[in-house]
Amino acid sequence: MDAILMLAQGLLVGFSVLGIVAADPAGIWRHLATLAVALLGTAVLSRVNPEYLVRIARALFVLWLLLLLWVLFEGTGPGSQQEARRWIAIGGLYFQPSEFMKVILVLYLASFFERRGTDYPIIGPVLAIGLAAGMIGAETDLGTAIFLLSLSLFILVIIGVPLRRLLAIGLLVLILTVSVHGIFQHDRFQHLYVRIDAWRVLNQDTLLGRWLRFDPDLLEKLGSKDPDYARLVHDALLQPRRARLIMKAAGPLGHGPGAGLPYQLPQRNNDFIFATITYATGWFGAAMLILAYALVFARGLQIATRSSGAVSVVALGLTGYLTLQALMNIAVTTAVVPVTGISLPMISSGGSGLLAAGIAFGILHAISARVLKPEVAR
Template sequence: MDPLYLLTGLLLLVFGLLGVEVAEPGLLEEHLLRVGMALLALGAGALLPPRLWLRHAFGLHLFTLFLLLLVLLLGDGPGGVRRWFYLGPVAFQPSELAKVTLVFYLASFVGRKGNDNPILGPALLVGSTVGLVLIEPDFATALFLLTLGGLLFILAGVPWRRLIAIALAGALVIAPFSGVYLSRFAYVSERFQGFLSYMRGEANPREVAYQVLQAQKAILLGGPLGQGPGGTLPHLPEAHNDMVFASVVFATGWAGGLWVLLLYLLLFLKGVSLSLRLPGPQSLVAMGLTLYLTLQAALNIGVTVGFLPVTGVPLPLVSYGGSSLLVSGLALGVLMRLGREAAREVRTWSS
């Protein structure tokens, strides 16, 4: 196993335990169980060869699409949303799995067809994935999946003429339904309006920006070295999940927050280096999984400190949440296995 990836992942999991402890002490035992599941997923990702994932990537993503459709029919969640399957004490969110299977599918397609092949089929699959997540409703995750898919097409070297044509066609299809969607799911525009109020300095406790203001308060109260896991965190909705970065900083201080940022930066730099050393579709898998972990982390932290509108996207390997921990652990395990494959390629070439 790659020691740098392993150490980085373990440290982020520890920071997550501290954040959950200070935010919701009663959830610590359950979070420990989920961390154990994430470590098992990491081990599975590190053991299975990347070629196996790529060989079955299309089937895996079709299975994910089936789960996304099924959760709309049988799923549940707070406030009438349909995002989770509840199996006793275990809840599973298929949209989290889609972040990984999408990476494998697009990497497999480019590896088989090349980057100048028509991409209508993959674009339709990406659009179907985004659309199913969009109507759960989960606007932030749908937008993240769309961004991730677009970045993977660009990194794969797909010609811009194809990307622009697909983007324009998609916009023409979506535009007539945008008004209906925003009126049906008013929370999307409400969150954006709350963010604008915050930027104008007009936010108050009755607006969406209250969550961001409380997160900033917790970060300031953390001070240089933090209040420790026994400190009393100010009232902060979703302090153990979407806003866990604020809880981590409150417990460990600005120094701890800086360490979290450095760990994600290390993951990004390591992933870019790994991608450059790997051949063909494995290179795209490495970059895609790296972007999944670090881009989502940047989005979550950007929301917490007030740079972005509230999204509800978890912090990979840190936030409380079984699906997110499981999938991010799997992604890190695959990256560790790819690191071993890259080292093997180097040894083969040098010999």
């Protein structure tokens, strides 16, 4: 296994444990068990030939499309949000196919461009990206759908797909995504507009000090006359506002994992765990966490450049998955972008997300063992 990737992954696992201890001490044993499964996934995939994964990528992609379709009809949602169907219940376990689609789409695109080249008619990538993003968006998981589109664009640009192909792919993917999204739309997407308006209001300096109470001027600032909608926006403001205040109160060295957060933060162990870790370890600890992801990015790009063909695309795509998703999560926590529901890879709680990240690391380890082994031997 790659020593540098092991170091970076080990740092992320350490921050994950620390974050859960600070956020949800009662859930630490369950989280440790989930991390153990994720690390087992890393160990297993590190022994698999990545070229074999590329060969079976189309079959995996079709299987996962069927699972996403199953979620739309038979899936379940978080808590009371039953309209947000994202999980498949298998016995007492909950499985989220969209998390694994991030890895499988990378494998599929690598397989396609190895067989067809970068200047081939575009129907394959259009169907792959559009159907995957459309079905996930129809689950009301628009954050993951947007991330898949962004990850795909990252891969296509880096591998050198001609501009005319990029424009055609982008246009057709947008049409297909919106079409699939619209088939399943049943007034379930109001929360997306609420989050966007909450982000817009959050970044108005005049409101930053009012997070504890309902703002009577909110209707005017939203340009809305609906008090119920204003109340929804107010509620959506609480979490990102509190995350910002928590990180501001962290100080350079933090308060330790046992200090407890100064404000209630419902998603403190998942989407907003970066704020929890920052409060526990301080701004210095937050910088170390970002550096761990930077290490993954640098080593992943090195592995990709030393590889060739589809395997190089896989290394590039998985590096993008792990680091671009981390960047998006941190941007949400710091209120740079609206809330998306994207977790912090290899850190946030949640079995599917942790296992998918563990698998991505395992494949990177497997590629590294094949392309960097001579370098290690010297």
